[in-house]
Amino acid sequence: MDIQFYNTLTHKREPFAPIDPPHVYMYNCGPTVYDFAHIGNFRAFVFADVLRRFLELAGYEVHQVMNLTDVGHMTDDQVADGGGEDKMQVAARRLKEAKKSGKLTAGDVTNPDDPYQVARFYINAFIEDARALGLKIASDPPNGSNIPLNMPRATDHVGKMMKLILQLVENRHAYVGSDGAVYYDVQSFPDYGKLSGNTLDRLRTGAGGRIDDQHQAVKKHPADFLLWKPDKSHIMKWESPWGVGYPGWHIECSAMAMELTGRETLDIHTGGEDNIFPHHECEIAQSCGATGKPSFSRFWMHTRFLLVEGEKMSKSKGNFFTVRDLIAKGVDPAVIRFELLKAHYRSNMNFTMKGLEDSASAVRRLREAAAQFEKAGGQAPTSVSHPVIDDFLAALADDLNVSGALGVVFKWLGEVHDDPAQSLAVLRRVDSVLNVLRVSPSAAGSGDDNTAELCKSLDAARASKDFAAADRIRKELQDAGYEVLTSKTAGTTVRRKLI
Ligand SMILES: [Zn+2]
Numbered sequence: 001m002d003i004q005f006y007n008t009l010t011h012k013r014e015p016f017a018p019i020d021p022p023h024v025y026m027y028n029c030g031p032t033v034y035d036f037a038h039i040g041n042f043r044a045f046v047f048a049d050v051l052r053r054f055l056e057l058a059g060y061e062v063h064q065v066m067n068l069t070d071v072g073h074m075t076d077d078q079v080a081d082g083g084g085e086d087k088m089q090v091a092a093r094r095l096k097e098a099k100k101s102g103k104l105t106a107g108d109v110t111n112p113d114d115p116y117q118v119a120r121f122y123i124n125a126f127i128e129d130a131r132a133l134g135l136k137i138a139s140d141p142p143n144g145s146n147i148p149l150n151m152p153r154a155t156d157h158v159g160k161m162m163k164l165i166l167q168l169v170e171n172r173h174a175y176v177g178s179d180g181a182v183y184y185d186v187q188s189f190p191d192y193g194k195l196s197g198n199t200l201d202r203l204r205t206g207a208g209g210r211i212d213d214q215h216q217a218v219k220k221h222p223a224d225f226l227l228w229k230p231d232k233s234h235i236m237k238w239e240s241p242w243g244v245g246y247p248g249w250h251i252e253c254s255a256m257a258m259e260l261t262g263r264e265t266l267d268i269h270t271g272g273e274d275n276i277f278p279h280h281e282c283e284i285a286q287s288c289g290a291t292g293k294p295s296f297s298r299f300w301m302h303t304r305f306l307l308v309e310g311e312k313m314s315k316s317k318g319n320f321f322t323v324r325d326l327i328a329k330g331v332d333p334a335v336i337r338f339e340l341l342k343a344h345y346r347s348n349m350n351f352t353m354k355g356l357e358d359s360a361s362a363v364r365r366l367r368e369a370a371a372q373f374e375k376a377g378g379q380a381p382t383s384v385s386h387p388v389i390d391d392f393l394a395a396l397a398d399d400l401n402v403s404g405a406l407g408v409v410f411k412w413l414g415e416v417h418d419d420p421a422q423s424l425a426v427l428r429r430v431d432s433v434l435n436v437l438r439v440s441p442s443a444a445g446s447g448d449d450n451t452a453e454l455c456k457s458l459d460a461a462r463a464s465k466d467f468a469a470a471d472r473i474r475k476e477l478q479d480a481g482y483e484v485l486t487s488k489t490a491g492t493t494v495r496r497k498l499i
Pocket of ligand 1: 028029030279
């Protein structure tokens with residue numbers, strides 16, 4: 001199959017072929033765990049999941065790693081090395097306030113001053129959300145600690161980060177500044193700027209890049225970035241050859257990507273577009289500087305920003321949604337997943353309530369079709385080849401054209417299906433990528449024995465004109481998460497509310 005992906009590194013579409021087929025080694029920059037992940041964060045994670053599932057359907061074996069950034073980095077890391085306040089401290093303060101006001105119900109943060117407890121609280125929340133949205137990586141068998149094997153915590157890999165820094169010092173890509181911190185020497189790496197376009201020339205003239213003047217005196221070049229910061233007072237700290245302190249943000253991903261995949265050159269590295277600079281630019285400089293390899297990842301793929309009702313999401317505007325906010329409002333997680341995956345990853349996505357309703361209709365249509373095929377055809381064969389699967393794959397092979405792929409599926413659903421067993425098998429193959437048919441175990445669709453009994457009682461109450469009883473039963477069904485439908489022929493039926 002001819003797969004083409006847009007590569008941020010080369011600024012063009014390129015044929016995709018892994019280095020060691022059928023294996024594909026993919027690293028996704030995961031969440032910082034100082035807060036609940038919002039839907040913008042999850043857009044990038046759902047994208048990575050769809051990418052993985054597509055490659056698997058196309059016959060590849062994908063080794064996916066997504067990190068959890070639990071080292072307490074600084075609020076100004078994007079613009080200044082070690083500047084601002086420690087993010088874990090900010091999170092601890094927030095949890096303390098939540099505890100005081102009784103908002104924090106999770107009993108696992110007994111001491112908000114312990115940064116490991118704070119991180120653990122948000123890691124658990126993230127994994128719960130990721131599982132609700134059907135991310136495959138989050139459903140890997142747990143290693144006894146509830147954290148999937150391929151979701152490494154940065155605090156568990158500081159040793160590997162130190163090794164990389166030592167290697168960089170040895171290779172003369174890093175030096176100890178006059179303040180005692182270890183910095184990467186960007187002038188030692190001619191490819192710096194290739195990914196983002198922020199070359200040293202452009203950075204020097206201030207065009208397009210953000211550089212930090214504050215540390216100019218101690219660094220060789222203003223764009224040199226932090227690898228290790230000695231700081232005895234930091235909330236999380238480790239012994240190192242450069243004194244007690246903590247690692248820079250970027251070195252985490254280089255270390256964990258290489259350690260967990262066992263590769264010095266990856267096939268695919270993903271993240272949000274805000275990761276391109278400085279984070280991914282720095283990851284490339286560090287990794288190639290340490291290994292001497294010409295490339296850290298063959299493909300770099302980035303999702304664009306998510307807007308809400310046409311505006312940038314912000315807490316002050318009140319248009320800021322976490323996944324758990326939406327689930328608490330009664331939105332089925334599969335609907336959130338569908339909404340996040342349906343727009344092309346390289347266009348800004350506009351998250352709207354109308355869009356969410358459309359996604360709910362689409363998920364319902366897919367689930368109803370699966371239920372109908374199941375009813376008419378029994379068990380689906382385990383393997384099937386079908387032009388719809390070929391067309392679905394061909395659309396996704398075109399730089400993950402999800403809307404094209406969905407178009408194929410919905411057009412086919414509208415056609416006559418005279419082999420329901422085969423149709424069910426096709427739908428299940430398609431759903432191995434979409435993963436919305438049974439992403440939520442509580443969303444089975446049309447209820448169970450108990451709801452069927454209640455529907456019968458409602459019809460009986462109405463027939464005997466006991467409207468008070470009918471209202472009571474209707475309310476009971478609605479409270480259990482169902483829409484109550486009435487038809488002259490079938491009487492009362494229910495269907496699970498998706499939104
Ligand atoms: Zn990263």
